[in-house]
Amino acid sequence: MDSLFPVTLTLNGVIATHEVSQRTTLADFLRQTVGLTATHVGCEHGVCGACTVFVDGRIARACLMFAIQAEGRDIRTLEGFAGDRRMEVLQRHFHERNALQCGFCTSGMLATAHQLLEGSPDPSREEVRESLSGNFCRCTGYHAIVDATLDAAAELNAATVAPEAEPAC
Amino acid sequence: MKAAPFDYVRVSSLDELGELAAAYGDDAQVIAGGQSLVPAMAMRMARPKLLLDLCDLPGLADIRLTPDGLEIGAMVRYFELAGSPLVATHAPLVSTAVPLIAHEAIRSRGTLGGNLAHADPASEMPAVMLALGAVITVAGSTGARRIPAAEFFIGTYETALRAGEIITAITLPVALAGRRVAIDEVVRRSGDYAAVGAAFAIDLEGETVTGARLAFFAVCDRAVLAHKAAAALCGQRLGEIDPAPVLAALAQEIAPVADLHNRAETKRHLMKVLAGRLLQRLLSGEKSTHG
Ligand SMILES: Cc1cc2nc3c(=O)[nH]c(=O)nc-3n(C[C@H](O)[C@H](O)[C@H](O)COP(=O)(O)OP(=O)(O)OC[C@H]3O[C@@H](n4cnc5c(N)ncnc54)[C@H](O)[C@@H]3O)c2cc1C
Numbered sequence: 530m531d532s533l534f535p536v537t538l539t540l541n542g543v544i545a546t547h548e549v550s551q552r553t554t555l556a557d558f559l560r561q562t563v564g565l566t567a568t569h570v571g572c573e574h575g576v577c578g579a580c581t582v583f584v585d586g587r588i589a590r591a592c593l594m595f596a597i598q599a600e601g602r603d604i605r606t607l608e609g610f611a612g613d614r615r616m617e618v619l620q621r622h623f624h625e626r627n628a629l630q631c632g633f634c635t636s637g638m639l640a641t642a643h644q645l646l647e648g649s650p651d652p653s654r655e656e657v658r659e660s661l662s663g664n665f666c667r668c669t670g671y672h673a674i675v676d677a678t679l680d681a682a683a684e685l686n687a688a689t690v691a692p693e694a695e696p697a698c
Numbered sequence: 699m700k701a702a703p704f705d706y707v708r709v710s711s712l713d714e715l716g717e718l719a720a721a722y723g724d725d726a727q728v729i730a731g732g733q734s735l736v737p738a739m740a741m742r743m744a745r746p747k748l749l750l751d752l753c754d755l756p757g758l759a760d761i762r763l764t765p766d767g768l769e770i771g772a773m774v775r776y777f778e779l780a781g782s783p784l785v786a787t788h789a790p791l792v793s794t795a796v797p798l799i800a801h802e803a804i805r806s807r808g809t810l811g812g813n814l815a816h817a818d819p820a821s822e823m824p825a826v827m828l829a830l831g832a833v834i835t836v837a838g839s840t841g842a843r844r845i846p847a848a849e850f851f852i853g854t855y856e857t858a859l860r861a862g863e864i865i866t867a868i869t870l871p872v873a874l875a876g877r878r879v880a881i882d883e884v885v886r887r888s889g890d891y892a893a894v895g896a897a898f899a900i901d902l903e904g905e906t907v908t909g910a911r912l913a914f915f916a917v918c919d920r921a922v923l924a925h926k927a928a929a930a931l932c933g934q935r936l937g938e939i940d941p942a943p944v945l946a947a948l949a950q951e952i953a954p955v956a957d958l959h960n961r962a963e964t965k966r967h968l969m970k971v972l973a974g975r976l977l978q979r980l981l982s983g984e985k986s987t988h989g
């Protein structure tokens with residue numbers, strides 16, 4: 530049995546202290562220690578993107594970080610996006626476009642798409658494909674996922690354009 | 699796919715790092731972004747007993763202009779390189795190289811120092827360092843050394859770093875007025891390691907090529923400069939460039955070796971295609987500089 534060490538981090542907005550063994554990855558910590566299972570674990574070596582979470586506000590592979598390295602860091606998982614408008618719009622369009630079948634890749638896709646739209650609100654199809662190229666989907670195929678991301682971008686942009694002034698009667 | 703047990707320390711000074719590195723010897727390993735080391739540990743190809751995390755070491759995360767050039771701290775992460783106006787102005791080749799590396803989520807964590815220390819022969823940054831004539835500063839218990847990039851990369855995953863030393867900074871001479879730079883690579887999928895890649899820096903005085911540093915990666919056990927090809931380019935005039943002698947010299951001096959995915963002949967062909975393409979892009983006569 531490995532010895533346990535305390536790690537204090539901000540997890541989905543709440544400061545928390547947990548006991549971890551030093552070789553526990555952030556992904557295993559989130560799923561097994563904390564019980565946050567939106568973060569999936571596929572390849573465990575950085576290739577598939579299923580474990581993508583936000584570290585200090587940027588997407589990162591939770592399988593390529595040990596939980597102990599998260600000391601003092603701000604970690605946000607998909608669970609932490611409840612109520613986030615951009616994420617909700619993305620989720621709805623993934624649903625409407627059938628952009629998931631088994632759902633294994635979905636949280637990683639959503640996290641990556643969220644970061645893309647944050648920096649590039651009106652991406653081209655090529656940009657979306659490039660940005661999602663580090664996330665593997667093994668069952669749905671990518672078309673619907675790219676479509677859903679573009680649809681979400683369109684809706685979010687429509688929402689941010691000021692409504693035209695009502696014509697004076 | 700779980701790492702073997704280890705101890706973990708966030709070091710706060712070079713002295714502390716030196717002491718722990720000396721006490722643990724080969725069993726100690728530093729961790730920067732972890733984007734190469736953690737997969738290696740997961741596969742148990744690396745089994746350090748002590749991980750020395752550099753993330754809190756002061757002074758390693760800055761980008762600043764010094765009299766010697768642009769100084770980039772070893773712990774500067776890829777996304778910070780990509781977003782830095784100083785890098786874009788003084789070392790645009792670095793900015794254009796970053797998007798070729800892996801994917802956004804990996805670029806959030808991976809560091810320039812970690813990349814160079816890892817010395818993957820198919821990695822972009824070692825070639826960029828050669829093309830720009832970078833100097834790599836390393837430090838250990840016996841003090842600091844400044845190593846030209848051309849002497850730093852020795853072989854696959856092998857560098858001039860000695861036991862207990864770390865990279866602390868990378869210094870890039872600032873871009874000259876007449877400099878044109880470009881990087882490109884052949885990859886199976888976006889974000890993969892290159893099948894063959896090239897990073898060029900070419901200096902012009904007026905219309906004449908006065909200097910060239912043509913670096914290649916994923917062709918042999920390390921990034922390499924093609925000196926003879928560069929010599930064949932010097933003296934040629936913009937808009938009238940004859941690539942033939944350059945490519946002939948290249949074929950003579952670099953004999954690509956096969957890797958897991960590509961035969962040597964494939965690489966030899968791709969190297970020539972890529973070099974021709976970059977020369978065309980840089981020297982066709984258009985005034986565009988960076989790309
Ligand atoms: C899916 C995937 C795709 C990738 N694709 C590419 C790619 O296309 N091109 C590419 O170049 N890379 C690629 N990488 C690797 C990535 O660029 C790594 O970030 C980089 O190779 C290592 O940097 P790091 O900071 O993560 O170092 P770490 O993984 O922390 O360390 C790597 C090695 O360097 C040593 N080290 C780290 N910092 C220092 C230092 N300052 N001084 C001395 N030694 C040090 C460590 O002990 C270790 O041996 C990929 C990685 C993944 C997971």
Ligand code: FES
Nearest residue numbers: 571572573578592
């Ligand atoms: S599980 Fe982390 S990238 Fe595949």
Ligand code: FES
Nearest residue numbers: 630632634666667
């Ligand atoms: S929905 Fe099954 S892997 Fe993408």
